[in-house]
Amino acid sequence: MIWASALIFITALSSGVCDDGHEMEEFLKREYTLSKPYQDVGVSGSSHWELMGDALVSSDYVRLTPDQQSKQGAIWSRMPCHLSDWELQVHFRVHGQGKKNLNGDGLAVWYTKERMQRGPVFxxxxxxxxxxxxxxxxxxxxxxxxxxxxxxxxxxxxxxxxVLAMVGNGSISYDHDRDGRPTELGGCNAMVRNQKHETFLFIRYVRRRLTVMMDIDGQHEWRDCLDVPGVRLPQGFYFGASAVTGDLSDNHDLISMKLYQLTILRSKQEDEEQEEVLVPSVDNIDLLRPPVDEESVSSVGIFFSVLFTLLGVFLLVVVGLVLYEHWSESRRKRFY
Known part of the structure; x- marks a missing residue:
């Protein structure tokens, strides 16, 4: 099958050598992998995966939301992941009756401390x-x-x-009205809707470098989406996927999530410098205070500049009037 061939192709691409030249080996971690026939998913407590909300399982996919209004669903791993370097391959499909931008809202892939919690972020x-x-x-x-x-x-x-990525530390909000622009680490456009073939999303976290790539054309070719160094993610978080619809809708189908442990050959010095990460962070980015839009800053700056200028002019006029009255009074006294 086409998608099976694509998975073989993806696996072949993701082994060998890192971008920085370090040799790398990968191992499939079945306890964090979701794939057909989805045995016991959402049914038995013995499954490694748990469904939430409107998500349901069929023989061919896990449907996070149907093509209906006001639905939200998710699937979460029951086990925390304690890998320092990993690669997640996500096989999904987004399709529905809506045309052009008359569809929504989208899906998300997660690696977070929290799990199984409903909310407004996909x-x-x-x-x-x-x-x-x-x-x-x-x-x-x-x-x-x-x-x-x-x-x-x-x-x-x-x-x-x-497609965009965001790292949160529990204190910043995803700006839904601005499509996550203030906290975005990077992104790319990806025409994934109503394709005749499924879509592949590739997320690699190795040596504190986050890389996201896409295969959306069915040509078995990866396209770079974002590459961000200095991303620090703690171990012990959970993998999951979620989706939401509002007034507009789509089918959000998750076909597989496969996690690979990446083994990187490091020097002794690199191992000694590998300190434990406790809080998510990104080098040179303050996650406590999201970036402010330059246009907004410019507008606010102009407003206060005009305001203080007017106040200064008013103050000068008042002082001038007081001095003029004082001068007039003194002049009158000299003549009388």
């Missing part, structure tokens, strides 16, 4: 702790600005569906 909780990779299929910011009759400038325009 069916998961906000203020999460860990990594979220989002396949966003609806341009909320663009539609919001259109409704407010504001111009959507090319500088900020995206093509949807759009």
């Amino acid at each position: 069916g998961n909780r906000d203020f999460f702790t860990g990594l979220g990779v989002f396949v966003d299929t609806y341009p909320n910011e663009e539609k919001l600005l259109e409704a407010q009759k504001k111009r959507y400038t090319p500088r900020t325009q995206r093509i949807f569906p759009y």
Whole structure:
């Protein structure tokens, strides 16, 4: 089958040598792998995976949401992952009756401290702790600005569906109205809807470098989406996937999630420098205070500049009037 051949191709690509030249071996971790025939998933407590919300299992996929309004569903690993370097291959499909941008809202792949919690971020909780990779299929910011009759400038325009990544430490919120733009680590457009073939999402975390790639054309070719060094993720978090629909909808089908342990040959010095990570972070990015949009900063700056200028002029006028009255009074006294 086509998808089976694609999986073989993906596995072959993900072994061998890291981007930084280090030799690497990979091992499939079955306890963190979801694949057909989804034995006991959502039925027995003995399964490694647990369903939530509107998610259901068929013989060919785990449907996170049906193509219906106001649905949300998820699937979560029951076991925390204690690997320092790993690679996650996600095989999924997004399809529905909606055309162009009349569909939504999207799905997410998670590696987080929290699990099995409903929320507004693609069916998961906000203020999460860990990594979220989002396949966003609806341009909320663009539609919001259109409704407010504001111009959507090319500088900020995206093509949807759009894939992006975010690292949270439990204290920052995903900005739904702005499609996650303030906290985005990087992203790319990915036309994943209503394809005749399934889509593959590749997430690699090795030597504190986060890499996301896509195969959306069915040509067995990876396309770079984002590559971010200095990402620090603690061990012991949970893998999961979730999806949500609102007034618009789609089928969000998860076909497989396969986790590989990556074994990297490190020097003795590198092993000694490998300190334990307790809180998610990204080098040179303050996760306690999300980035502020430059346009917003400029508007606020102009407002306060004008305000203080007017106050200064008013103060000068008042002082001038007081001095003038004092001078007039003194002048009158000299003549009388």
